Amino acid sequence: MYARRAERLAPTLAASVPAGAIGFDSGHAFPGVLPDLTREAEIALTRYRAETLQYAPRAGLPDLRAWMAGYTHPGLSAEHILVTNGAKHALELVCRLLLDEGDTVAVTAPTYFSAIPIIKSFGATFIEIPQDDQGLDVSMLSKTPKFIYNVPDFHNPTGITMSIERRQALIDYAKRHSIVIVEDSPYREVRFEGTLPPSLKALGGDGVIQLGTFSKLMAPGLRIGWAAATPSMIARMAQLKTDAGSCPLTQRMILEFLAADRLPAHIQRVQGTYGSNRDRMVAAVTREMPQATFARPKGGYYVWLALPEGTDGDAVAACAAANGVAIIAGSKFFANPGPKHHVRLAFSHATHEEIDEGVRRVAEAFRAAQQ
């Protein structure tokens, strides 16, 4: 008999920042960039009341599915899209669709820590693949996992973006071995400089399932994300949804926001705000923690610090918490037990003053943990 499902599920981190602490831990949105959606809500709750307060179509509102399809890739249409309660929910449905007990899943080392317990809860084990400054090192793939999970744009936690050559090599490998690629891309628009290569979905077509979300595009509280896959996969995943369709009210509010063409200006604000937060944190870390090495991220929410070998990142995170700063120990980002000398700092949620003060306290925690 297999272990009870619930007991296989590793505990996840608390999502909320401890009261009063400076929050460098979760990828919360900066409060100042949360948009005013009162007009969108009013239209949704009056003109569309019979839709927004009723049960929704299980796969999502058709107009929103069509928009998500076009956003993901011009060749896609509404039936390639399933609306979900955020990207993590989309990943869960992909796991339900694809995984059998005992399967393997390939992930980068490190990888997005919230994906680990979700995949693990389906009884799968992990193959970890190293990455360098070009992203996932495709030459290190040698086995045939059920799927390869990756965050190719402004990778979480490292901030690395996969090069076009690596993307193409990954797709070639996956095609040759009939492996599904699961591309998680929440940060694609949170870009401060440069350009991005085409998405894996654009390059790989039906062999790639892309996960998207409005959490980083508009606001996490809307709880609307999606999966882009083949129509038959989408139809199957829709049957696996037990929420009777994601919230039609927030779906319609998003459609009204898009119809008013507010997204481009909002994305500019997002890029400006988080870019400026990134600059502030990079400067603070350079000043306060000269022993730490890191790649300056060109997008996303995070700085991934490598501390000197032998440093206990778990102890640094614990000391920082005692100092009133929430950060995440790097060890949480390895699917299998891995190196411990990293920490991840999110610059998305804090003010500039909090970034200065918080990094100062993390540096103190680092020195304390050294002793």
Next chain:
Amino acid sequence: MYARRAERLAPTLAASVPAGAIGFDSGHAFPGVLPDLTREAEIALTRYRAETLQYAPRAGLPDLRAWMAGYTHPGLSAEHILVTNGAKHALELVCRLLLDEGDTVAVTAPTYFSAIPIIKSFGATFIEIPQDDQGLDVSMLSKTPKFIYNVPDFHNPTGITMSIERRQALIDYAKRHSIVIVEDSPYREVRFEGTLPPSLKALGGDGVIQLGTFSKLMAPGLRIGWAAATPSMIARMAQLKTDAGSCPLTQRMILEFLAADRLPAHIQRVQGTYGSNRDRMVAAVTREMPQATFARPKGGYYVWLALPEGTDGDAVAACAAANGVAIIAGSKFFANPGPKHHVRLAFSHATHEEIDEGVRRVAEAFRAAQQ
């Protein structure tokens, strides 16, 4: 090796009514009773913007959990409550918590059809228990399932309410054999006459997990329900949620609706509207289908018709669909293959004129299927 999870999942019915058809199928809300929530949304999106557009606490907003606790039973507090994306999502989390592959679950015959594929998807099999006009026949329980699932108030699909004696007997049996009871009670406030016995949760305490929802209390589109259980079960189920917390915007809108004390008047409107729809459908069925027998429901959304033995309810439903009326064949409500001579008609969604015309067409379909 067990079968792939996705392949064990029986297909569920489409949630939407076919275009143009009279909808007696799903338990959709009557459009005329959907409340005006524009004021609630405006407050939620201005005063509470930093909460409602941000990630939410995984277990739900503390104030809403406290309200749900008090509503469920005066002895409960917030830590007994997990906010979910509707009651079906709560049932899924209960299954994740409790079920191992190969377990058995006891349900009434018939039972709520959407619960069947959810429970089945965890690899459980069913023990069906008969019911009479007093509800689930506890004397027929002889095995020890992992849990007993029931809808004791205005049962779906039969409309039967469990008597106090049966409730007590069920709790005694479950306690004696250490079986969890899962009480699904969406219709408790949709009451047209008489009073209800105390809930199983009130009678059975920690031995009962109750599932609740605002879908029937306010509006399905809010996608907010809950599970009431012991604090340790709630903490475990919160970890199993992959949605990063249910939508904080609709949670806050509900809190504002409650704070303005609008719920009592709204429940009165709900009872008046659905009570009048019930009367209209009972009259229509009595007039058009004298061959059908049924118990006049004192609450809920449904009339459960027993057609003469030998009638093929699947054929009646297919003929009715061809006649432009969506109903659900009774066979869908049996977890194991069962009798086929029933159909379920929902009176919640249709207008009085549609009820008259729809029942006339169902009667035609019944006569056609007889031939």
